[in-house]
Amino acid sequence: MPTNVKLGIAAEFFDVQGNLRFPAPGIELLSKYPQIKHRALENDLEITAEQRGDCDMVITGGTRWNEAAVAAGSDRLIALLMTGVGYDHIDVKALTAANVMLCFAPDAVRRPMAATIFTFVLALATRLLEKDKLTREGRWLEQKNYSGEGLEGKTFGSIGVGNIGREFFKLLAPFGMNHLACDPYVSQEAVDDLGVKLVDMNTLLAESDYVSLSVPLSDATYHLVGEPEFKKMKPTAYFINTARGGLVDEPALIRALEEKWIRGAGLDVFEQEPVDPRNPLLKMDNVVVAPHCLCVTDEYLKLAWSGRLRHADQISRGEIPAEVVNKDVLEKADFKRKFANYTSA
Secondary structure (H helix, E strand, C coil): CCEEEEECCCCEEEEECCCCCCCEEEEEHHHHHEEEEEECCCCCCCCCCHCCCCCEEEEEEECCCCCHHHHCCCCCCCEEEEEECCCCCCCHHHHCCCCCCEECCCHHHHHHHHHHHHHHHHHHHHCHHHHHHHCCCCEEEEEEEHHHHCCCCEEEEEECHHHHHHHHHHHHHHCEEEEEEECCCCCHHHHHCEEEEEHHHHHHHHHHCCEEEEECCCCCCCCECCCCHHHHHCCCCEEEEECCEEEEEEEEHHHHHCCCCCEEEEEEECCCCCCCCCHHHHEEEECCEECCCCCCCCCHHHHHHHHHHHHHHHHHHCCCCCEECCCHHHHHHHHHHHHHHCCCC
């Protein structure tokens, strides 16, 4: 087992003073792994091969990784350790070609992301932001014009019912809603325990009072929801996206809200991030927005940080983590030769 494993930590995890953004315990957790030496990478939105240097592993989140960042001098790099689950900003094919694992963090995002979806459901149902505005503007007596809605008997439809979708339906159970989902990779038996009925996407759109996206962004899912889909929804329905902005045709969403094809939306993600301050979505009273960070809580940060250090420790001891995205890399002869440097004698 190597005694000097080098772990890079992306600059996105540090504040301007160089302190780790994670709550305690933070860097001190590394004292549990004396074989791992760490350093912060340079402050940049996109990693370069020069920044990566001779790191064996790098803890990364939203920082972009392209082919050049992993291909050049990748004899030593063995893994990227992600603090999230969405990896559309990472060139996975390039990682596999360079014999590098991509490990992600379903354990860290499961409950925080489910809670994020539920936050939007409650905010939209109660018209929370509109009532907040009434109160702050001294328009107290107008409250009678802003009645909210109960959830019992309403229908929630999730496009995607994997790690996060399953957790969300568990949270939703006490509220007496009907549960629909569409997911080509899930069987009805797999969601029976959640009280979820699997249907096709058209049925879900037509019958749901709340429609939420919980799928990864890929070439196949780009603009999965656009004008045809919004026009199939109820005019009283709400749309929620906490996954990726590229899943939605944003101009179509704007039209859907302006022309009242749907009632409102909750958005933690946008096609362009950071979002343009002139985006019409930011001016609408029936849209609740957040800057792609609503799940970032102390719970998430602790799980993300401790879990990625666990991955680093496993790899340094010659173990393959269970949460590998590009599992095909594990069968490559070149990867096996590289990984042999970490196996115990």
